Amino acid sequence: MTVEIDGVPFKVIEFLHVKPGKGAAFVRSKLKNLLTGNNNERTFRAGEQLNLAAVERREGQFTYAEGETVSDPGPVLTLRARVLANWALEQPYVFMDVESYEETRLPKDDWAQFLKEGTTCSLLFFNGKVISVEPPAFMDLLVTDAPPGVKGNTASGGGTKPATLETGAVISVPLFIESGEIIKVDTRTGVYLSRSKE
Template identity: 35%
Template sequence: MKINGNEIRPGNVLEHNGGLWAVVKTQAVKPGKGGAFNQVEMKNLIDGTKLNERFRASETVERVRLEQKDFQFLYEEGDALVFMNTETYDQLELQKEFVGDRRAFLQDGMMVTVELYEEKPIGVTLPDQVTLAIAEADPVVKGQTATSSYKPAVLENGVRVMVPPFISSGEKIVVDTNELTYLRRAD
């Protein structure tokens, strides 16, 4: 679907210079001389490179719609992660690097959203929050409870996060998978 340069918004996915680009932010600029334009910061969906581009209102660009499908994480096999489409039961193998650092948060049976472009996987979205147990946490130093200082802790998946002083080993906490931060104690 073609859109004009002034209609580009953050979150759009564009086909530009032979690649797929996610729009990170836009700014409408009206200089004293010349015509107005839209300054667009984009991130390549394949290799993660960034690009700043100017689009005039008269220019058109191809806006791409990504297909989003729900998949269930099944297991890890060598360098691959195996997911299953919950509607068709088709299996999809993705390389560990494709998921990146967030793969440590994958749990058996976890539902994820896979973004597809022309049936080719482009990205994987994990749930925003997961519940994990604390494997080890430093003990509280006396007198430290008066300030709102956080202490380091290691989760059961090996990821290090900062937690409040009252959290101890063995407790379950809810973690933000995007920011890798402690949110609250699990119920």
Template identity: 45%
Template sequence: MISTNDFKNGMTIEYDGQIFTILEFQHVKPGKGAAFVRSKLKNFKTGTITEKTFRAGEKVKKAHLERKQMQFLYSADDDYIFMDMEDFDQMTINKEQLGEGVKFLKENAVINVLFHEGENIGVELPTFVELTISETEPGVKGDTVSGSTKPAKLETGATVHVPLFINEGDTIKVDTRTGEYIERV
């Protein structure tokens, strides 16, 4: 059990029988009345974000997550097959559990699969991935307005907006949290 006074961003807690990640929290001491902690929590299973207010010093159960490195092998329909890097066991994870990050997942990528009490509850993709542009409009010489972007299709099928100088076949770095172009590699 941990106190709400010990909250940190990224910490995982168990509340109402579900597992949440603390996205934000704020300690509030009003002039009148007791102090409280306002927090924004993300549900691991559903991905929904809820706001919850706790009394200052209230105890909640800390969720202990086990992270296992697994390699993405292939996909079949909405199922994605991963291999444990230690014992080579294979595991199937459905598309819903992978969430939006599935569009940046390419074969042989290594990710962290999260377990709570032996049950798979989610995945952690790397923050940045390097992917190759499979299709985009060619850049036109003299078309150099700063801040202009064009859509580009990646090798995984995802579409991101890239600067005009990026061409087909270029490898770029993409932020998996926001889906934004970072830099050319």
């Protein structure tokens, strides 16, 4: 459930109705601010009314990432051109609404580390703006760089090593994983799950 408090959307993570022996009942809640990602604890009187937030979830396809580095153009650019260049740096991820084909540009965030072009994500809108991106919970990604394992490393070895994925993310993988393999990753935690079945 998503509620709106002081114009800000909050996702209700948990709540507990408390009826003390003496005094009025109240509701203790844990809320996640969908604009900042911060968790808050709030207490409400039992009869207090809250408005549901008008959030909308739509499917969007990650189409491409615009260049993240721009060489210094020198003093020739006008102030407006410099502001637009900085805006492009802050909005490098382009998503396309799969129904309307409308493009949305978003700044890089934690969700970006496992995205590859063509990935369909869930976009959460509030007041016409994207406030959250949820990539698929599990993705199959190519290991582009992994140091070689030491002789004797097996599936039951238990050790881990860092591996770089095709998206640039670095995660810990078992010692037997090598460059060129496709692995399944939990995008919510960044944890290796298994070799891909594909």
